[in-house]
Amino acid sequence: MARSAERNAETRERILVAAERLFAERGVVSVSNRQIGEAAGQRNTAVVGYHFGTKAGLIQAIAQRHTEPLEQIRQEMVDAGSDSTDLRDWVSCLVLPLPRHLASLGSPTWYARFAAQVVTDPVLRSALGDHTRRSPSYHQMRDGLRRCLRELPEPVWSERSQLTSTLLIHACADFEGALAEGRPTIHTTWEGMAAGLVDAAVGILRAPATALTTPGTP
Numbered sequence: 001m002a003r004s005a006e007r008n009a010e011t012r013e014r015i016l017v018a019a020e021r022l023f024a025e026r027g028v029v030s031v032s033n034r035q036i037g038e039a040a041g042q043r044n045t046a047v048v049g050y051h052f053g054t055k056a057g058l059i060q061a062i063a064q065r066h067t068e069p070l071e072q073i074r075q076e077m078v079d080a081g082s083d084s085t086d087l088r089d090w091v092s093c094l095v096l097p098l099p100r101h102l103a104s105l106g107s108p109t110w111y112a113r114f115a116a117q118v119v120t121d122p123v124l125r126s127a128l129g130d131h132t133r134r135s136p137s138y139h140q141m142r143d144g145l146r147r148c149l150r151e152l153p154e155p156v157w158s159e160r161s162q163l164t165s166t167l168l169i170h171a172c173a174d175f176e177g178a179l180a181e182g183r184p185t186i187h188t189t190w191e192g193m194a195a196g197l198v199d200a201a202v203g204i205l206r207a208p209a210t211a212l213t214t215p216g217t218p
Helices: 002-026 031-038 047-052 053-082 087-095 097-104 109-117 123-133 138-147 155-183 192-205
Strands: none
Touching: 002 031, 002 047, 002 053, 002 109, 031 047, 047 053, 053 087, 053 097, 053 109, 053 123, 053 138, 087 097, 087 138, 087 155, 087 192, 097 109, 097 155, 097 192, 109 123, 109 155, 138 155, 155 192
């Protein structure tokens, strides 16, 4: 019984690693369960469905593998700066956990590119976002940002919050791909890239709100 459970755990891990890589490199829609199973070294073509059910279930399981280390990094940063009124401190809590987590994994990594693929799918992106929305440190970080940006009208805050989150995912995905493929980059380390990203996010959030319109109008 114990050996069977161990084999099942090993199989699940191989599937998760293979799926994350294939989704990152080819896109979610383009990859079949059969291809994932083969990449994971499994002969049974139904093995992915057996362990994870739907594609959304597989995506949630991939995200779960990264949730705990990301949460730990973010929580430590939030705890250290809980009394801060400096916008840059809270933007750092938003931006730095993902690059620092990816840096800790070595190279190559696929998670940022995987996330970038998933968030473009209107159905599957909620499977990825559920883990973030359940994170206590994520909500603490957002509260800290909002306290620093009280002057922003709610529609502008919502728009810029989405913009900075999108920037984070896609900028990390591009840098991750460049590292994996050996393409030249402005920064040579995740920490350097992240510092530039913090600067950009602060600029987005602090920009004058000159384009406010009534929701639903052009």
